[in-house]
Amino acid sequence: MSLPGTTTAGAAGGQLTDAQFARVREWVYRRTGIQFGDNKRYFVDKRVSTCVRENGGDFNLWFASLRTGANERVAQQLVNELTVNETYFLREDHQFDSLVRTVLPGIAETRRARRDPAPIRILxxxxxxxxxxxxIAIRLLTDWPGIEEFDVEIVAADIDTRVLDLAQRGEYGARSMHRVPPAMRSTFFERAEGDRYRVREDVREAIDFTTANLCDTAQMRSFRAFDVVFCRNVLIYFDEVSSRRAAENLFGALRPGGFLFLGHSESMSRISPIFDPVRLPEGIVYQRPAIGATA
Structure with missing residues (x-):
């Protein structure tokens, strides 16, 4: 099978042709909402070449399997290779302060007033x-007294199946752990091989890990009735159309009155008007309007 303007040699040699790059970029955008500019050409070339090489070395056949959906393993491998994963414990911890000092106490007060026994759900x-x-789990256990009164469900989701496997294992090195205080390390972690630490088993078992594509509206319909959503430092990789679609899907994932936390360089006001910005002492969060609320 041959596609116009492509050659096997381009991918096998470690550099895509312009036509190959364009096709891969379009496929990734349609699949994930992430748009790679020309300045990411080397990054894409290197990872696509790895995928092609590990699947027979023929770009045309490899890409055909992507385009037709004939081999989901091949498709997921490319998504995993191109997903950027840069994080560490207690990142932008002022937002965790907002969560335990203001957001969760407010949700708890509403639950009590309504005598609502439903668990508080965080995504x-x-x-x-x-x-x-x-x-999130550690800060709740450490700093939110309401954890003794309310059941809390924490769901963690990602499009990259490889990082989900690592997350479930819960083992981390110095880069991830650099902001974790010694007391917190001794309470919620155990020493692993070398200088690595592993999250305590009962904390690991408290998190439900699953796959999610923020730009796949059909898939995101399975995420509903969350009180709080953390979606930080991903919308910056989306264009206007993908960002708006993701915002609508996040809106649908929240209960009326639920709260959305974004990264420090992200602003929902530039994406969609469907959320209300709420200024808390520690910073801005975004709220899905409660039922019956007016602008």
Whole structure:
């Protein structure tokens, strides 16, 4: 099978042709919402070449399997290779302060007033290698007294199946652990091989890890009734269309009145007007309007 403007030699040699790069870039955009500019050409070339080489070395046949959906393993491998995963424990911890000092106490007060026994549900997406959802769990156990009164469910999701495996294992090195205080290390981690640490088993078992594609509306319909969503430092990789679609999917994942945390360089006001910005002492969060709320 041959596609116009492509050659096997381009990918096998470690550099895509312009036509190959364009086709891969379009496929990735349609699949994930992430758009790679020309400045990411080397990054894409290197990882695509690895995928082609590990699947027979013929770009045309490899890409045909992507385009037709004939081999989901091949497709997922490319997504895993091109996903950027940069995180560590307690990153932008002022937002965890907002969570335990203001957001969760407010949710708890509403639950009590309504005598609502439903668990408080928190979603971390994308969760990468797990540092964020584990940070949420640890901060709740350390700093939120309401954890003794309310059941809390934490769901962690990512499009990259490789990082989900690492997250479930819960083992980390110095780079991930550099902001974790000694007391927190001794309480919630155990020493692993070398200088590595592993999250305590009961904390690992408290997180439900699953796959999610923020730009896949059909898939995101399975994420509903969350009180809080952390979606940090991913919308910056999306264009306007993908960002708006992701925002709508996150809106659907939240209960009315639920809260959305974004990364420090992200602003929902530039993406969509469907959320209300809320200024808390520690910074801005975004809220899905409660039922019956007016602008």
């Amino acid at each position: 971390s997406v994308p969760c990468s290698t797990g540092e964020e959802p584990y940070s």
